[in-house]
Amino acid sequence: MRVLVGIGILLGAALLQVTLVMRITLLQGSADLVLLILISWMLQPGNKPDWKWGLPAGLMLGYASGLPDWVLLAGYAGAAGICQLLKQRIWQGQLLALLSATVLGTLCIHLVTLSFLFLSADPIDAVEALNVITIPSMLLNLIFILPVHAIMSELSKLISPTEQPA
Amino acid sequence: MRFSKNNPYQLITLVLLAAGLLLLALGGYLSPIFSSALRPVYGLQTWLYDRFQAIQDFVNAPTDITRLRQENADLSSENATLQTQIIALQQQVTEIELLSALLDFARARPENAYQAAAVIGRDPSPFLHYVIINRGSDDGIRRGMPVVAQEGLVGRVAQVTANAARVELITDPAAQVGIQLQPSEVDGVLTGSITGDLSVDLIPQDATLQAGDLVFTSGIGGLFPSSILVGQVSSVRQEAQALFQTATVQPVVDFTRLEIVLVIVNFQPVDLTPLLINP
Numbered sequence: 001m002r003v004l005v006g007i008g009i010l011l012g013a014a015l016l017q018v019t020l021v022m023r024i025t026l027l028q029g030s031a032d033l034v035l036l037i038l039i040s041w042m043l044q045p046g047n048k049p050d051w052k053w054g055l056p057a058g059l060m061l062g063y064a065s066g067l068p069d070w071v072l073l074a075g076y077a078g079a080a081g082i083c084q085l086l087k088q089r090i091w092q093g094q095l096l097a098l099l100s101a102t103v104l105g106t107l108c109i110h111l112v113t114l115s116f117l118f119l120s121a122d123p124i125d126a127v128e129a130l131n132v133i134t135i136p137s138m139l140l141n142l143i144f145i146l147p148v149h150a151i152m153s154e155l156s157k158l159i160s161p162t163e164q165p166a
Numbered sequence: 167m168r169f170s171k172n173n174p175y176q177l178i179t180l181v182l183l184a185a186g187l188l189l190l191a192l193g194g195y196l197s198p199i200f201s202s203a204l205r206p207v208y209g210l211q212t213w214l215y216d217r218f219q220a221i222q223d224f225v226n227a228p229t230d231i232t233r234l235r236q237e238n239a240d241l242s243s244e245n246a247t248l249q250t251q252i253i254a255l256q257q258q259v260t261e262i263e264l265l266s267a268l269l270d271f272a273r274a275r276p277e278n279a280y281q282a283a284a285v286i287g288r289d290p291s292p293f294l295h296y297v298i299i300n301r302g303s304d305d306g307i308r309r310g311m312p313v314v315a316q317e318g319l320v321g322r323v324a325q326v327t328a329n330a331a332r333v334e335l336i337t338d339p340a341a342q343v344g345i346q347l348q349p350s351e352v353d354g355v356l357t358g359s360i361t362g363d364l365s366v367d368l369i370p371q372d373a374t375l376q377a378g379d380l381v382f383t384s385g386i387g388g389l390f391p392s393s394i395l396v397g398q399v400s401s402v403r404q405e406a407q408a409l410f411q412t413a414t415v416q417p418v419v420d421f422t423r424l425e426i427v428l429v430i431v432n433f434q435p436v437d438l439t440p441l442l443i444n445p
Contacts (some may be wrong), residue, residue: 028362
């Protein structure tokens with residue numbers, strides 16, 4: 001049940017990302033709603049963290065993106081893997097894990113994308129990319145992660161209220 | 167004082183007094199006196215009327231409140247409906263203006279056949295500059311077809327599905343467009359960047375350029391038709407040691423507000439890859 005709901009939520013987030021969220025920009029950066037929902041979903045108390053959650057997320061966005069599918073698959077699987085590690089190691093501090101996962105997940109996806117663009121010989125200035133895309137995107141993600149996490153917590157309670165701690 | 171029937175002076179005096187008072191009243195000389203005298207009367211009358219009105223309101227209030235609430239609800243509902251209609255009409259006006267501008271563009275170039283499409287999404291990666299349109303191979307869209315807006319060149323179709331297509335904007339870092347600068351008639355290559363800025367490379371050093379020159383497609387390379395407006399030169403950089411000049415270009419199309427585009431469906435892009443000499 002949770003898996004099906006999770007995939008449905010990721011699909012909705014991918015649609016919102018393509019149609020709406022990409023219009024909200026800071027410099028050239030934009031928030032990554034799919035990543036935020038992925039992180040928030042994996043860090044919910046009732047959910048088992050698993051890097052494989054990154055695969056459907058990467059697949060959905062890969063379909064909509066001009067990047068090859070494997071780039072986003074690798075990026076989101078890496079971000080989900082980081083989230084899995086953080087949940088295992090920072091289990092007491094959920095807020096810390098949430099913010100750390102947001103920063104590291106954004107970096108992971110952007111580094112994979114940049115590496116691909118370098119290898120494909122497109123003229124990319126790495127410092128400029130960091131300044132005008134990665135850092136603004138990270139800032140937007142940090143701003144949006146808290147409301148997204150609050151919504152996902154409520155949703156998680158709705159799905160299985162008995163699994164939540166009192 | 168007693169009036170005597172036989173004393174005519176008393177009667178005359180009274181008549182004269184009455185006539186005098188009447189004349190004074192008609193002349194307005196007695197108004198301050200009347201006002202002072204009547205002010206307490208008016209005050210009392212106002213007080214009584216207010217109390218009576220309050221009692222009447224209290225008695226009639228329940229029916230009035232019910233009626234007013236119903237009227238308020240009806241007006242609120244009507245207001246909401248009208249607001250919705252205004253928003254819908256404003257959207258229609260904007261859409262008609264856009265379509266009208268696109269029609270003007272299409273009429274100015276009757277040699278081309280166009281397919282209008284709405285922009286329905288953007289690439290989820292901030293490193294790429296692509297948009298998704300709601301027309302695909304079922305509507306005659308093919309890979310490589312040029313895409314324009316009413317202002318000028320937008321990009322070209324990069325990938326097609328049955329009902330949608332992905333358009334690579336000219337601001338994408340991988341995009342390259344053969345251009346010609348006007349009025350100097352110098353050819354160059356326009357490239358995009360991750361910041362969305364456009365620049366022109368491969369301009370000969372002896373060419374005379376200045377800010378404000380217009381940039382049109384040249385048709386060289388076979389990817390775009392010629393003479394489509396791309397933008398305007400905003401600055402020129404010329405270095406003595408460099409082989410070529412470079413210029414930055416301000417695009418005429420506002421890519422952040424792209425809503426409706428035209429795909430040129432009768433243009434066949436030329437693939438020059440087989441002609442390139444491999445090292």
